[in-house]
Amino acid sequence: xxxxxVPLDHGRGGVAAQVASGLRDAVCSGRLAPGDRLPSSRDLxxxxxxxxxxxxxxxxxxxxEGFLVSRVGSGTRVAxxxxxxxAAPAGDQEPYHDYQSRATSPDLGHFPRERWxxxxxxxxxxxxxxxxxxxxxxxxxxxxEELAGYLRRVRAADVDPANLIIVGGVAQGLxxxxxxxxxxxxxxxxxxxxxxxxxEGRADRxxxxxxxxxxxxxxxxxxxxxxxxxxxxxxxxxxxxPVDERGLDVAAxxxxxxxxxxxxxxxxxxxxxxxxxxxxxxLVEWAREADAIVLEDDYDAEFRFDxxxxxxLQGLAPDRVVLAGSxxxxxxxxxxxxxxxxxPALAGAIRLxxxxxxxxxxxxxxxxxxxxxxxxxxxxxxRRMRREYRRRRDALVRALAEHLPxxxxxxxxxxxxxxxxxxxxxxxxxxxxxxxxxxxxxxAVGPMRFAPGRPxxxxxxxxxxxxxxxxxxxxxxxxxxx
Amino acid sequence: xxxxxVPLDHGRGGVAAQVASGLRDAVCSGRLAPGDRLPSSRDLxxxxxxxxxxxxxxxxxxxxEGFLVSRVGSGTRVAxxxxxxxAAPAGDQEPYHDYQSRATSPDLGHFPRERWxxxxxxxxxxxxxxxxxxxxxxxxxxxxEELAGYLRRVRAADVDPANLIIVGGVAQGLxxxxxxxxxxxxxxxxxxxxxxxxxEGRADRxxxxxxxxxxxxxxxxxxxxxxxxxxxxxxxxxxxxPVDERGLDVAAxxxxxxxxxxxxxxxxxxxxxxxxxxxxxxLVEWAREADAIVLEDDYDAEFRFDxxxxxxLQGLAPDRVVLAGSxxxxxxxxxxxxxxxxxPALAGAIRLxxxxxxxxxxxxxxxxxxxxxxxxxxxxxxRRMRREYRRRRDALVRALAEHLPxxxxxxxxxxxxxxxxxxxxxxxxxxxxxxxxxxxxxxAVGPMRFAPGRPxxxxxxxxxxxxxxxxxxxxxxxxxxx
Numbered sequence: 001x002x003x004x005x006v007p008l009d010h011g012r013g014g015v016a017a018q019v020a021s022g023l024r025d026a027v028c029s030g031r032l033a034p035g036d037r038l039p040s041s042r043d044l045x046x047x048x049x050x051x052x053x054x055x056x057x058x059x060x061x062x063x064x065e066g067f068l069v070s071r072v073g074s075g076t077r078v079a080x081x082x083x084x085x086x087a088a089p090a091g092d093q094e095p096y097h098d099y100q101s102r103a104t105s106p107d108l109g110h111f112p113r114e115r116w117x118x119x120x121x122x123x124x125x126x127x128x129x130x131x132x133x134x135x136x137x138x139x140x141x142x143x144x145e146e147l148a149g150y151l152r153r154v155r156a157a158d159v160d161p162a163n164l165i166i167v168g169g170v171a172q173g174l175x176x177x178x179x180x181x182x183x184x185x186x187x188x189x190x191x192x193x194x195x196x197x198x199x200e201g202r203a204d205r206x207x208x209x210x211x212x213x214x215x216x217x218x219x220x221x222x223x224x225x226x227x228x229x230x231x232x233x234x235x236x237x238x239x240x241x242p243v244d245e246r247g248l249d250v251a252a253x254x255x256x257x258x259x260x261x262x263x264x265x266x267x268x269x270x271x272x273x274x275x276x277x278x279x280x281x282x283l284v285e286w287a288r289e290a291d292a293i294v295l296e297d298d299y300d301a302e303f304r305f306d307x308x309x310x311x312x313l314q315g316l317a318p319d320r321v322v323l324a325g326s327x328x329x330x331x332x333x334x335x336x337x338x339x340x341x342x343x344p345a346l347a348g349a350i351r352l353x354x355x356x357x358x359x360x361x362x363x364x365x366x367x368x369x370x371x372x373x374x375x376x377x378x379x380x381x382x383r384r385m386r387r388e389y390r391r392r393r394d395a396l397v398r399a400l401a402e403h404l405p406x407x408x409x410x411x412x413x414x415x416x417x418x419x420x421x422x423x424x425x426x427x428x429x430x431x432x433x434x435x436x437x438x439x440x441x442x443x444a445v446g447p448m449r450f451a452p453g454r455p456x457x458x459x460x461x462x463x464x465x466x467x468x469x470x471x472x473x474x475x476x477x478x479x480x481x482x
Numbered sequence: 483x484x485x486x487x488v489p490l491d492h493g494r495g496g497v498a499a500q501v502a503s504g505l506r507d508a509v510c511s512g513r514l515a516p517g518d519r520l521p522s523s524r525d526l527x528x529x530x531x532x533x534x535x536x537x538x539x540x541x542x543x544x545x546x547e548g549f550l551v552s553r554v555g556s557g558t559r560v561a562x563x564x565x566x567x568x569a570a571p572a573g574d575q576e577p578y579h580d581y582q583s584r585a586t587s588p589d590l591g592h593f594p595r596e597r598w599x600x601x602x603x604x605x606x607x608x609x610x611x612x613x614x615x616x617x618x619x620x621x622x623x624x625x626x627e628e629l630a631g632y633l634r635r636v637r638a639a640d641v642d643p644a645n646l647i648i649v650g651g652v653a654q655g656l657x658x659x660x661x662x663x664x665x666x667x668x669x670x671x672x673x674x675x676x677x678x679x680x681x682e683g684r685a686d687r688x689x690x691x692x693x694x695x696x697x698x699x700x701x702x703x704x705x706x707x708x709x710x711x712x713x714x715x716x717x718x719x720x721x722x723x724p725v726d727e728r729g730l731d732v733a734a735x736x737x738x739x740x741x742x743x744x745x746x747x748x749x750x751x752x753x754x755x756x757x758x759x760x761x762x763x764x765l766v767e768w769a770r771e772a773d774a775i776v777l778e779d780d781y782d783a784e785f786r787f788d789x790x791x792x793x794x795l796q797g798l799a800p801d802r803v804v805l806a807g808s809x810x811x812x813x814x815x816x817x818x819x820x821x822x823x824x825x826p827a828l829a830g831a832i833r834l835x836x837x838x839x840x841x842x843x844x845x846x847x848x849x850x851x852x853x854x855x856x857x858x859x860x861x862x863x864x865r866r867m868r869r870e871y872r873r874r875r876d877a878l879v880r881a882l883a884e885h886l887p888x889x890x891x892x893x894x895x896x897x898x899x900x901x902x903x904x905x906x907x908x909x910x911x912x913x914x915x916x917x918x919x920x921x922x923x924x925x926a927v928g929p930m931r932f933a934p935g936r937p938x939x940x941x942x943x944x945x946x947x948x949x950x951x952x953x954x955x956x957x958x959x960x961x962x963x964x
Binding site for chain 1: 817
């Protein structure tokens, strides 16, 4: 892979786009074949005489487009499916099909269409006309009230509706919180530090996102590789911290220069580990000592099967923890409806940022969700799905125990996926490819690791019918042995 | 106003929030009274020993909260309504009521609730379950197709669905485009310039928004004061360019170090001026010569009353113009549904940025809008509203001609507002306050100006019933003479 020719015009700007375009052409023309390994970003940057960041950006663009596949901190290759047929103009919209194979997605065949339509109808026939105007970027009061009550009741959260902001899902919630933290607490780095005298008077022209503040953000290792570009774009410099059987290693966290930490305490993604009570206390203690913020991604906490409910971390320390959640697992990701609960001053800044970014979320579905919560429809739907998912989980676990006893199954007390530790020598990529052929929603854990670890995969069971589980696992075993 | 005591703890961080909090306390405690003028940001910054940006941020926060009112480039005062009753914690959600008085809002009493509900029902009963999953952050293909056809037909735009991105309204569209342009073309400023060697390898950790690139953005003077914080937050340094009877003064634009310009060619906000054909050509020529991008905010172009349709600028130069529009005027702002059309490479980057910010817009209402367009419901609603708004506009213009002939009325060929040049000596603020008491949606033009100009107000006629026009104007005249 030494002869990678990428024509560049340094005077023209958009160098990363030029690099991406050159690599795309190389794939389309066949100079790079599926499976080919690309040079490290450092090497290619040196070859082309550009910064490493430019190459990283080009690679990220092509990964998003589906031309390349990449593991965190490791190699980048041409995607197996990247043929001439996949080649498309930059504006083309096709490559996001991979979301369909997320291990954490709910069974959308059970989306309560009629009851959701009834909630929409109720909203549309009762709200005043003014409610359809520009509204509060923090969300409609009715929904903030209902969600605050729900989170207090179900998640033992400590919530005042005034400190709850409606957002377009956990992704947007994290983006906003990180933007705000980076501008407030961010290391000066390339930006002006708040509060420092600025004799040239440039800071007021710089706005907020543009200040260039960066935030040291500790993240769990492994962590969802899909979230990494989002976290970086929002201003975070990632500081990986290992996860063990009791969750995030808080002792290791103490060595990191982090101003915030992002955790999934109820059911770690992808390992499925639950943060232990001692670790929860230690994490809060760290946050108080380090004057730091804990971001709690409560992504699938509605689904618990065998153990007592684990209250959210936010309830322990509402002054230190930001709780982010959504209806993506309980109802559907396509609704793009979520919430963020934050300490008062931070909540005010998040709401301001939301207003200055896009003026807030659509209102009709906010009213619909408020009604769905108020009438108990949300709780009933959750109870029904919890029973169904539990049956599916049990079927998968039974099938694995019977046909693949060499695989260790973890993290099945909650959520919509299990983590499978593979026997030594099994190739993650091959397991994933084979399982997907069999219709399983599987993701390799390798690309989610910052430090090397044993081979593992996350398997979603939400869409796996009970009668299919044994057959799918048996067939997987057969093909992996073949 | 020399004794403004604001306690600060410089070691604690969040200095802007501390300043905001101190000022809020001063208003609540009565030390600052409604109407009081605050020190200039430069003076207060010097007093407090902080950067001017910190004070600007604190002022912006308090303006957003309704405690202060401000004019671009001029003084800041305590809001007339800022009493102890208004005082509220930072997380409180109340202050956004001022959106209700936007001069450009449609009459939401005419929102087609039943037909919109039918479109939602059709979507919910026909879409496949997978459509409710994480989808393409650029929007569902069905809606992009319908909108591309609509924009080609109605706005003479040059659109390929692959280059159209669904966004949460024009505000979000502009935020995303500016973020992308600032990271691509931005001046190095505080950030690393793309393509420059980066021996320390820091750039790849910096992500995109965080690079701190700033974009020189020319804006119309006057321009909506509500958009200013959004533009700055997204990375723009504003470069005001005067608007005259033919629209933006393109000759003046040539002197500005702008990489992009934001214009409202079909119906300038707030003056109502239409960009002349010669200026349109000159603007495109400038963009080509300067290798710059024109952002076309097509915010109310659906409503034309007396003159031939003016095609959008984007149709003239699809390689240079980004077209942003929404359903906010045609249907309702609360739907938060809009679009951006951009040259292919930029469209790809915008879609990527959207995916890395929040994964895209809610899908059910996207399907509903696609169906509403496909079945002709959107066109029928627009035709009906155009007739109604024309009647209301005519009534307002007649009433002004009869009762306030000393007021010059401009910009009535299109849109939902007229611009009234006030006679010398009339006070904008008093006109606005009086008109609002009479239920008119009025906004002062002064706070939208960068350079001083004659007193003027923008008056919305969309919600002014025909039978109320004469009475309201007569009463305004009476009170202003009193």
